[in-house]
Amino acid sequence: MDLNTLWFALIAVLFVGFFFLEGFDYGVGILHPFLGKNDTERRMIVNTIGPVWDGNEVWMITAGGAMFAAFPHWYATLFSGFYLALVLMLLALIVRGVAFEFRSKMDEPGWRTTWDWVIFFGSAIPALLWGVALANLIRGVPIDGNMNYVGGFFNLLNPYALIGGLASLTLFTLHGATFLTLKLGGGLEDRARVYAGVIWYPAVLFLFLFVAGTYWMTDVHERLGLDPGVVPTVAVLALFAGRWTISNRRDGWSFILTAISVVFATVTVFIALFPRVMVSSLDPDWSLTIYNAASSPYTLKVMSIVAGLLVPVVLVYQAWTYWIFRKRITPETHLHY
Amino acid sequence: MDVVILARLQFAITTVYHFFFVPLTLGLAVLVAIFETIYVKTGDETYKKMTKFWGKLFLINFAMGVVTGIVQEFQFGMNWSEYSRFMGDIFGAPLAIEALLAFYLESVFIGIWIFGWDKISKPLHAVVIWLVAIGSNISALWILVANSFMQKPVGYVLRNGRAEMDNFFALLGNGHVWVQWPHVFFSAVATAGFFVAGISAWHLLRQSDQLEVFKRSFRIGVLYATIGVVLSMLVGHSQAQYMTRIQPMKMAAAEALWETEDPAAMSLFTIGNEKERRDVFAIRVPGLLSFLAFNRFSGEVRGINDLQREYQITYGPGDYVPPVAISYWTFRIMVGAGMAMFALAAFGLWTAARKGVPENSLYLKLMFWAIALPYIANSAGWIFTEVGRQPWIVFGLQKTADAVSTSVGVGEVMFSLIAFTLVYGVLMVADVVLLRKFAGAGVPDDDATAAAPVGAV
Numbered sequence: 001m002d003l004n005t006l007w008f009a010l011i012a013v014l015f016v017g018f019f020f021l022e023g024f025d026y027g028v029g030i031l032h033p034f035l036g037k038n039d040t041e042r043r044m045i046v047n048t049i050g051p052v053w054d055g056n057e058v059w060m061i062t063a064g065g066a067m068f069a070a071f072p073h074w075y076a077t078l079f080s081g082f083y084l085a086l087v088l089m090l091l092a093l094i095v096r097g098v099a100f101e102f103r104s105k106m107d108e109p110g111w112r113t114t115w116d117w118v119i120f121f122g123s124a125i126p127a128l129l130w131g132v133a134l135a136n137l138i139r140g141v142p143i144d145g146n147m148n149y150v151g152g153f154f155n156l157l158n159p160y161a162l163i164g165g166l167a168s169l170t171l172f173t174l175h176g177a178t179f180l181t182l183k184l185g186g187g188l189e190d191r192a193r194v195y196a197g198v199i200w201y202p203a204v205l206f207l208f209l210f211v212a213g214t215y216w217m218t219d220v221h222e223r224l225g226l227d228p229g230v231v232p233t234v235a236v237l238a239l240f241a242g243r244w245t246i247s248n249r250r251d252g253w254s255f256i257l258t259a260i261s262v263v264f265a266t267v268t269v270f271i272a273l274f275p276r277v278m279v280s281s282l283d284p285d286w287s288l289t290i291y292n293a294a295s296s297p298y299t300l301k302v303m304s305i306v307a308g309l310l311v312p313v314v315l316v317y318q319a320w321t322y323w324i325f326r327k328r329i330t331p332e333t334h335l336h337y
Numbered sequence: 338m339d340v341v342i343l344a345r346l347q348f349a350i351t352t353v354y355h356f357f358f359v360p361l362t363l364g365l366a367v368l369v370a371i372f373e374t375i376y377v378k379t380g381d382e383t384y385k386k387m388t389k390f391w392g393k394l395f396l397i398n399f400a401m402g403v404v405t406g407i408v409q410e411f412q413f414g415m416n417w418s419e420y421s422r423f424m425g426d427i428f429g430a431p432l433a434i435e436a437l438l439a440f441y442l443e444s445v446f447i448g449i450w451i452f453g454w455d456k457i458s459k460p461l462h463a464v465v466i467w468l469v470a471i472g473s474n475i476s477a478l479w480i481l482v483a484n485s486f487m488q489k490p491v492g493y494v495l496r497n498g499r500a501e502m503d504n505f506f507a508l509l510g511n512g513h514v515w516v517q518w519p520h521v522f523f524s525a526v527a528t529a530g531f532f533v534a535g536i537s538a539w540h541l542l543r544q545s546d547q548l549e550v551f552k553r554s555f556r557i558g559v560l561y562a563t564i565g566v567v568l569s570m571l572v573g574h575s576q577a578q579y580m581t582r583i584q585p586m587k588m589a590a591a592e593a594l595w596e597t598e599d600p601a602a603m604s605l606f607t608i609g610n611e612k613e614r615r616d617v618f619a620i621r622v623p624g625l626l627s628f629l630a631f632n633r634f635s636g637e638v639r640g641i642n643d644l645q646r647e648y649q650i651t652y653g654p655g656d657y658v659p660p661v662a663i664s665y666w667t668f669r670i671m672v673g674a675g676m677a678m679f680a681l682a683a684f685g686l687w688t689a690a691r692k693g694v695p696e697n698s699l700y701l702k703l704m705f706w707a708i709a710l711p712y713i714a715n716s717a718g719w720i721f722t723e724v725g726r727q728p729w730i731v732f733g734l735q736k737t738a739d740a741v742s743t744s745v746g747v748g749e750v751m752f753s754l755i756a757f758t759l760v761y762g763v764l765m766v767a768d769v770v771l772l773r774k775f776a777g778a779g780v781p782d783d784d785a786t787a788a789a790p791v792g793a794v
Contacts, residue, residue, distance in 0.1 A: 065433035072425020079414030
């Protein structure tokens with residue numbers, strides 16, 4: 001495996017980690033104003049991700065930094081091309097992060113309600129837009145011979161990409177619901193399970209449509225053949241199996257299954273992309289690949305050493321946080337947020 | 338409006354805004370870590386109260402710094418894609434390392450610190466805030482490694498139509514990093530010192546409850562501020578000398594020095610005509626600029642007109658003069674604010690050494706309002722160092738006008754510029770409301786402090 005492939009894999013891993021972790025954060029944020037019927041319940045819900053959301057979000061920042069370092073043209077084309085979509089996502093993430101910290105620091109109901117909805121939209125918008133963005137990556141967007149996106153904003157809102165967006169939105173919401181069944185106490189976990197049961201239907205529908213659409217509406221079937229292979233199949237099957245675990249209160253399994261679904265769906269996207277990083281719909285020769293978009297061999301080597309040293313350490317201490325805060329949040333828990 | 342101007346304006350607004358929160362995070366993290374360490378070592382409850390009181394304000398500020406930092410990671414690609422293509426091979430690396438080495442550290446451990454008061458042991462909890470402080474300051478180091486490359490490109494070779502890294506250690510060993518990072522760090526120390534001393538002064542004026550907390554905070558605050566200001570000035574002096582060597586044009590602009598002089602006079606006040614490149618009115622001290630540049634009262638400091646001629650020979654026809662008025666005044670605002678800070682902090686330290694805390698109400702009021710001074714100095718300093726580098730985005734390698742994204746239109750940048758500015762404005766209001774509430778509320782009495790961890794309401 002050459003370093004270009006390694007870095008493609010590493011960025012895929014960063015996105016997988018990001019969607020696995022931040023996926024349930026988004027889901028918790030989306031469910032928060034509905035699942036929590038009063039202020040205490042809402043605080044409990046926010047506190048389930050209180051100690052971890054910031055660390056989870058760094059996966060995205062790191063993925064962005066890794067793209068910049070390893071594939072500068074990918075970084076340049078993607079973020080200048082999907083400009084307005086990214087602005088919306090950044091605005092959402094900015095207000096969302098502040099909302100977690102600020103929400104419970106004032107007693108006025110108006111203050112808290114406002115931040116509750118900021119948390120909702122700040123989570124729902126990125127959850128939707130990530131699906132839209134990834135779907136457009138594999139579907140292909142108008143990229144010219146100078147690696148510049150020439151499509152405009154509304155070009156991104158095609159049916160396939162919107163299905164991708166709804167798939168990520170519903171899948172993350174479900175993932176958040178199964179997370180909450182494990183993290184909440186005092187009866188709220190039961191309500192979370194009911195919500196999970198409901199969201200399961202659209203999540204299955206949109207994920208299935210997305211996987212099917214990936215074969216139907218992109219060039220994937222020409223490149224990889226009609227047999228979808230193990231990865232997308234697992235993504236869909238895990239979600240199907242979730243129906244049974246949710247109904248039977250196997251909450252640990254439900255979370256594992258939604259996690260598998262998120263992880264394998266993300267891997268599917270990167271398999272469909274490889275070895276390209278952005279597909280040009282104008283001319284296949286204008287697609288960005290792990291070679292023409294890459295940094296120099298020297299930079300890739302330096303970054304490989306750095307990542308090899310640091311990533312394991314990060315994984316250890318981040319896992320430690322989850323261990324420290326493994327207990328459920330109950331009405332008796334001291335709520336910091 | 339021109340897309341380059343809009344993109345620059347957006348970068349300036351989002352970055353200056355981001356840097357409103359960063360220095361306090363950098364400096365206060367260390368101070369809170371010191372408070373908590375003393376508490377753990379001595380068991381002195383007053384230090385625990387100080388940890389919690391300042392820790393709460395720290396967290397409100399920290400959140401703002403984190404979220405506004407997200408934009409920074411992406412806007413090189415968004416608005417400066419030609420820059421990203423040309424420099425990405427070098428510039429992306431420090432950003433990625435910053436994320437891996439620093440962002441994870443501070444973001445993961447800040448969560449443990451907020452939520453972990455009753456979950457991990459006291460010494461471990463103190464270690465955690467040190468990790469946050471270290472993470473934040475390492476983050477500053479790596480972003481300054483990146484910025485230093487823009488000021489003084491090193492460790493690269495021009496190949497394949499772009500700048501490619503050929504020596505990673507040259508980036509880290511860039512002399513510019515080692516004058517810029519200390520300057521930023523000590524400015525951050527000064528910022529936190531003034532923040533702590535200023536809010537304490539307000540409580541001393543009001544004779545708030547738990548006065549001991551604020552007396553002690555004030556004394557430590559002015560000491561910290563004095564250390565920060567003095568070292569920031571000393572390092573700033575070496576930074577200016579370094580700048581005179583690597584970017585003489587920036588120094589000439591900072592001084593509105595049109596013609597080369599030896600010995601060079603320093604301007605105290607100049608009204609200039611930027612178009613014709615001449616003074617309209619100026620008060621100048623003979624020899625002082627040479628002294629600042631070389632530590633002696635002679636020595637040639639090159640002027641704008643000579644440098645412009647030189648640069649045209651080296652880089653081809655073009656205008657290589659940065660906006661002189663902005664450079665001149667932001668430099669003076671920074672230095673002036675620094676001097677005022679030095680006077681206030683030194684007076685406070687001197688009084689505190691003799692009497693415990695100052696009682697002069699005018700001085701205490703001044704110290705409260707002086708919280709603004711480091712913010713003014715920090716912002717002016719960054720505007721100066723970035724505007725003074727123009728027309729270059731990377732000195733000598735790429736011009737700002739060539740770096741902008743070609744695929745992003747005026748309308749799009751206009752939209753994002755307005756959207757970011759509005760949202761940032763609203764958040765600033767919320768931030769100030771909360772800071773006022775918690776800074777003004779003072780320290781709860783003993784029982785409440787024992788029961789309520791930081792972050793709780």
